Amino acid sequence: MKEKMMKSVNVFSKAIIQPVMFMAVTGIILSVCAIFKLEFMPVALQSVGQYIFSILSGGMIGQLGVIFCVGIATALAKQKYKTDAAILGIVSYLIFLYANNAWLTLTNRLAEAGEQGLYGTGQGMVFGIQVTDMGVFLGIFLGVLVGWAVNKWGEIKLHKYLSPYAGTKSVYMILVFLVTIFAMVITYIWPMVNAGVEAVVKTTTTAGSIGFFFYGFLNRLLLPVGLHHFLWMPLFYTPLGGTADIAGQTFHGAYNIWLAELGNANQLTSMHPSIGYLSNFGSISLPIGIAFALWKTARSENKKKVAAILIPTVVTAFMAGVTEPLEFLFLFLSPILWVAHAVVYGLTLLVTNLVGISVQFDTGINMIINSLALPVRLGHQYWIPVVFVLSALLEYVVFKFLIEKLNIPTLGRERELVATPVESAVAESTTGAAGQQADAQTLNIVHGLGGAGNIINIINCYTRLRIDVEDESKVDIAFLKEEVQSSGIVDKGKHIQIVIGVDVQQQREKIEQYLATLK
Known part of the structure; x- marks a missing residue:
């Protein structure tokens, strides 16, 4: 149970970093715009700065919910489901908005805007739709739900006459039901959370x-x-x-x-x-x-x-x-x-x-x-x-x-992958077009994991490759420690971790490309 939970946390950590990196790029542009907006700047630059600042503030920072939803869903989904997961992510997000608004309307609970708009009402405007305001938490929850759903039910088989609706199409039908129910239920749960926060505010302001x-x-x-x-x-x-x-x-x-x-x-x-x-x-x-x-x-x-x-x-x-x-x-x-x-x-x-x-x-x-x-x-x-x-x-x-x-694996805490290839027996003996296209590091990793057929799934977090294998007895830990350039190998039976460094994503992509050539 502990191993399963740790694996889930690691997968989520990897998924959440994808949209965050785009936020850093957005931040650079916002900083430049903030300078343009200063009062001593020419009016033309102030206008340009305000224009771009408002676009990115509303279009990126203000829409983190949907960005996290699609980013997390795609990152969590298995390689063959990633495109469908992205589509289901945005669809699920939109279904929530319309279902939530429809239920609030049907039950006569749409809040009325005051002098400060909808602030303090527990509701907000998302994509022009008034809904229960859950902030970025909504996107995170739906992203995890979509990623989990496509991985769990993506292989659903139906009768041959219904085959067009099998696989991720069936997942879509399930998600419509789950998201709609969630959108309705949350209108009763989230206000209680908001009420708790409001009570805390009142207590805080009288505490000196x-x-x-x-x-x-x-x-x-x-x-x-x-x-x-x-x-x-x-x-x-x-x-x-x-x-x-x-x-x-x-x-x-x-x-x-x-x-x-x-x-x-x-x-x-x-x-x-x-x-x-x-x-x-x-x-x-x-x-x-x-x-x-x-x-x-x-x-x-x-x-x-x-x-x-x-x-x-x-x-x-x-x-x-x-x-x-x-x-x-x-x-x-x-x-x-x-x-x-x-x-x-x-x-x-x-x-x-x-x-x-x-x-x-x-x-x-x-x-x-x-x-x-x-x-x-x-x-x-x-x-x-x-x-x-x-x-x-x-x-x-x-x-x-x-x-x-606590040895927290924050940015740059693991050793960086050295580009120099490792000369090993497996690299020298590999033949064929696929073998010529892969570098020694990639070949060593695949060989040490028991071969391409033994690899079930491969993902990465900040610095580590995390691989699920079919048969742990085929994994050669000694070979991995000696021939693979890494700062550590973690052996957890069918779950192997290889500490690569900040270039881990590139290494994962190399392995995936190599495995694809063998199919």
């Missing part, structure tokens, strides 16, 4: 300084399931975030209070304490600490490649406030790191409140601009560099300690 810690902690912890906006939205725009009388008018919510006080700064003697919710080092200093820890714990031969991935994610967070490209690199790989990140995130907000920082910022740009716009006597900006350095250092120390102590 410690409430700032819990706000930050839960803000990160709830990100994967899309419920974090149930924390920040009420605090930002409703009386839950505070009430203040400024210049003869009453303002509710931390962000509304901030704007009012910024416009009347010369008449104030102090800032409202709720502004502490708006001082967010989570997208400014914490990404630096995380990235440096990931880079520091990577093997020396992998550091350049790891840096090439991490630097754009840090710039994206600092310039645009978009942290998902970095956070999703470890979120599903290690829940322990995610919880630790949430703790540090909360501690940063606690310290910010204790020292009295009262400046709104969620990007490096508005941190600088707003710090210059507000009198120091009100914002206590002199604490910002101190908290910036200390929070980044704390995040770095925590991540580095946990990664090394």
